[in-house]
Amino acid sequence: MNMIVSAIGQGLLWALLGLGLYLTFRILNFADMTVEGTFPLGAAVAVTSITQGVSPILATLFAGVIGIIAGLITGLLYTKGKIPSLLAGILVMTAIYSINLRIMSKSNISLFGKANLFVNKFLSNLPKYFDSVFIGLLFIIIFTLFISFSLNTNFGQAFIATGDNPQMAKSLGIKTDRMIILGLMISNGLVGICGALIAQNNGYADINMGIGTIVIALASIIIGEVIFKNLTLNQRLVAVTLGSIIYRLLLLLVLQLGFNTNDLNLISAIVLAICMMLPQLEKKFNLKKVLLKGVRKHD
């Protein structure tokens, strides 16, 4: 039971990453590799700030701001520098690696039980692992509401149009470059905050903790889409969180089967690949028919 609660808590905390990538990957059609750098960057900034005596809330905010700046740079490289989206993201991600080492001045720093968002009176009264469920819920609810509200404004609709048909958007007077830059900023801001939360939850920041984040984010998005079909935009946003939780439960299951934590990235990639191929496989092997046949009464 404890393990399931823990997995749900992890799913909720990591959901912020999926939500961030949803804005770029699904709405803007932009595969943003920056997040692989922004995530550990958020972690590094938060942990370093906290060890310097900054309050955990402020430290988490810093992580968001620095993520926003990283997104801005990728956005400028792409829109003004005309560098292809994938490469722009990889460039910034690579640059951030060095910056992270500068910030942390070594490859791993611990909080040593210093004050952080997960250490307070209220949370310590909760049953084990419910602290991450609580914090995760709090953040994901606030940001899902914020994004849902924003996307349903006239401005948000122009943002969606930018991803859906940039040529049309321009011809309607929408400043598509600005929209793309803004989307990358908000997205990476969320990812930075997510990195800060995960680092505080784990009690440390590690230079390599970004590896595989894009796969985890995509897995949350795509698992949500594969399981819940034909959703409205608001439902889709919530599906990202559910996808993130399901992904964590899947990992738990896999670990229970005897794989070890070193295999996690391999497993993540396989889970994502299968989910992405599912529509194809469904067509090819008539999966649905076969599955339905398996549960239907036969004569």
Added chain:
Amino acid sequence: MTNPVLELKEITTKVNQGTNRELTILKNISLKVNKGDYITIIGTNGSGKSTLFNVISGLMQVSVGKIYLNGKDITNLKEENRSKFLSRVFQDPKLGTAPRMTVAENLLLALKRGEKRNFLPRNLKNYFPQFIQLTKSMHNGLENRLNAPTEVLSGGQRQALSFLMAIIKKPDILLLDEHTAALDPKTSATLMNETDNQISRGHLTALMITHKLEDALKFGNYLLILNQGKIKFIFGKEEKKRLTVNELEKFLI
């Protein structure tokens, strides 16, 4: 004397400038379009018709020459900033609409063409009476599909939607680039007639490229023939009336 809505002054456009693939597409084009003018444009494939629209809408920069809109020099104005004044329908139904957004969402985006997009709830439902009335005028069932994503519409519905999006907020100048060419003959004829209705009812200023010579003669009050990037002829309304398709074919070669 009022200014013409649009004036092109000795426009020349080159692509791939400075390379061995340099190509001059439009050559020294001058044209005045006055308020209420409705000009049909014909020309062989590759004669530069779409390029002319690209230059007017700001999608393509001119190499030489000036463009004026209501007397204002817009030669260096970006496409996004020209959209306040002009709208355009492309030949390809896919180009004009956002596929994953609904018909109503697309219409609302177009209603705010060229305006600042505020951070307030869009209140889509409030616009439904207006949208229903507008889409009904196309006689193709679009009014029942307001909540459908445009990617599921038929080509005819999608192109009718593109057209409505171009006129829902009255443009100073409307550009139609073979907007019925991708449709079957019947659907094409219906949309063409409705186009003509809306242009005369709204007293719109319009340029319409067509590859159908009959349509070029039937619609509009001027006819412009483009040939190898140059304006070959402009016929006025009276001259246009006397022309036949056969004669027009000869002018094209």
